[in-house]
Amino acid sequence: MTGSVQEHTSPAVRRLEPEDAQLALQKLQSVLKRQEVVETLAQRQHEGSDREDLLANLTHRRHEQEIRSIINNLHPADIAFILESLPENERQVVWQQVSDEYDADVLLEIEDWARESLIKTMEPADLIAAAANMDADEIADLAPDLPPEVIAEVQKGLTESERAQLLEAMGYPEDSVGAIMDFDMVRVREDVSLEVVLRYLRRLQELPDHTDQIFVVNRDDRLLGTLSLTRMLVSDPETLVSDVMAADYLSLHPLDSDADAANAFERYDLVSAPVVDDYGRLIGRVTIDEVVDVLQEDSQEQELSRAGLQEEDIFAPxxxxxxxxxxxxxxxxxxxxxxxxxxxxxxxxxxxxxxxxxxxxxxxxxxxxxxxxxxxxxxxxxxxxxxxxxxxxxxxxxxxxxxxxxxxxxxxxxxxxxxxxxxxxxxxxxxxxxxxxxxxxxxxxxxxxxxxxxxxxxxxxxxxxxxxxxxxxxxxxxxxxxxxxxxxx
Structure with a gap:
């Protein structure tokens, strides 16, 4: 998949290590096993008393509460890992108990083959609500798996610029730079001082993830250079951007292969890189988290391909x-x-x-x-x-x-x-x-x-x-x- 790990700032979310995700998986499997036993007994007692039916319902609700308490205390990446590690019927049971606020992040994190099974069971309204919390490039990642009516409804809630970004991202080939680029970035002009740039940054609620440099553009959005945050912080605030920006930078084209971009990141130790069109205009950026996903996917595909296999659900029929x-x-x-x-x-x-x-x-x-x-x-x-x-x-x-x-x-x-x-x-x-x-x-x-x-x-x-x-x-x-x-x- 191509989604990136999203960080949550909610104090209710507790950070867990990978081994904690394994422990959570074992706990969930234990709960699901107990629930299976209860359902089997209930099916054998078709003519059970009202008291027995009540006890079965109470037990079922208690198990659901246990699942919620386990799964919603995890990072979305760990939730995705657990869902991938369960057979489809158990996957659906756990997915129903995942908090709505994590739906978007989990759908971005989870592997394609598992994502399809989750989306099949979601109501259109839930899919629209989840997509409303995503950026245009993230919606484009999910677009192939979403029903057309959901995509149409999601587009209605976007601004004109976001809609244009979504259509642009959906138009690039799957294994291209355009398919993994991010539209969220900071741009400044070359004729302003660093003090002006700092005041502009302070007005932002937060910097885009993995921002290690600011992109310097002219009035036509042509990329002129890059300004690293470290260079900006140690320079005199009265200095003009044009005096400290780097005019020698690596840029990518949206039709470049994502594997070539990954090789460039590896070779030059990049955190982010600008993406420019044929006219030199800045249209997006690629960040290290997307590159890590590309490397991981390529490695997995290569291992499977050597044996003539494609990626599949290990619990598939x-x-x-x-x-x-x-x-x-x-x-x-x-x-x-x-x-x-x-x-x-x-x-x-x-x-x-x-x-x-x-x-x-x-x-x-x-x-x-x-x-x-x-x-x-x-x-x-x-x-x-x-x-x-x-x-x-x-x-x-x-x-x-x-x-x-x-x-x-x-x-x-x-x-x-x-x-x-x-x-x-x-x-x-x-x-x-x-x-x-x-x-x-x-x-x-x-x-x-x-x-x-x-x-x-x-x-x-x-x-x-x-x-x-x-x-x-x-x-x-x-x-x-x-x-x-x-x-x-």
Whole structure:
């Protein structure tokens, strides 16, 4: 998700550490379990007395009160974590007890797949009330999940400028800077003194979150420079803004990739950065909290993509999970069948030297691990923009050299093991050669698979592990058993 952590100033909110959120989750699960037992007993006693019905209702209300006392004492980010950690039916029970004042923040914090299930159960009036507490960029984050009639009603409550900001934010692609930029920022003119700027800031109720610099613009809103708060505070109040502002600054374009923006924040240790349009006009800013969300989402997507998965509700029905997992599992089944077919072509070799059947899995496994190491480094380097067309082949050579040196050392250990269990120096030599060869194959595939997928416009991480395993298993079996056929029979 792309929502940012919102800070609450209400004294009723008690700050909790992550481990406290885990404890709260355990308490809620205990309450929900007790409530389930009560409901089960009530269903078995269809003809219970009025006294029994009254006791059941009182118990139910007491459990609801316990849930409210636990959940509404948490930060919205912790509430979101707990809701994500519960099955959908229990999630809905807890969500009904969350205070209305936290609805907006929780909806912004929670993962997309869980947010959809919460919004489905909310009345339009409740959704409109929650959206009324959000900024235009936050409403844009939720817009894909909100019913059209709710969006239309929310727009009626916005000012003309807020409505324009909402439409602008909704018009940018999902993975762009425009989709994560914030419209709330401080602008000043270059021809005023720092004293004037300070008086202006004091009239504000509060500074926008993560304000580390003020943006200096002209009358046409063209960005001229930035004024850091630290520089402003230590300078003479009579000094003009133009004399202390930084004219050398990093700016982003709304159509830039959010991953590129995240890399810039990481490289230059930024807290915020201005966003300007094609005419140099300041239209927004990106802050560190949004960048952290982007990095976290990219990391999660990359981990799932390598196994051919998409993000899903871990408590989703089995059929839903089947649609997510089946495609790449079927591909993996085909690749495994291919590897088995390759091995079956050497049936005579294996039947004569049975020990080969126990050793060939080592060759395939080591090649896969070697390739995974290389591929992880390559995908990470591609994500940070360090790989270009001119350095890919030197990188392949470097990875092959490193893999050869590692393989040469490891193969000695493997050869000793093969000799120990087989008593044959020839088998040990074949094992050594096959292991080095398959590790080199794994390293080459670890570079080529993500590179070729990226070249053809595909996500380099999607299914990469499955494709790598196919290559190292099939070629590893072929290499090991082929060498054995040539030199051992």
């Amino acid at each position: 089995a059929l839903s999970a089947l649609r997510n997992r089946a495609p790449w599992l079927l591909i993996n089944l085909c690749t495994a069948a291919t590897a088995s077919f390759v091995a079956s072509r050497f049936e005579d070799t294996v039947s004569h030297i049975v020990i080969l059947a126990f050793l060939m899995s080592i060759v395939a496994g080591i090649g896969g691990n070697s390739g995974n190491q290389t591929m992880t480094m390559i995908i990470r380097a591609m994500a940070t923009g360090r790989i270009t067309g001119s350095n890919i082949w030197p990188l392949v050579k470097r990875e092959l050299m490193v893999t050869f040196m590692v393989g040469a050392c490891g193969s000695l250990v493997t050869a000793v093991f093969a000799w120990f269990i087989s008593g044959s120096v020839a088998i040990a030599a074949v094992m050594m050669a096959a292991m080095i060869g398959n590790m080199l194959i794994g390293a080459a595939l670890g570079v080529l698979i993500p590179t070729l997928r990226s070249r053809f416009g595909k996500d380099p991480a999607v299914g990469s592990s499955v494709l790598l395993t196919f290559g190292t298993d099939s070629l590893g079996f072929f290499l090991f058993l082929g060498l054995a056929t040539l030199f051992l029979l």
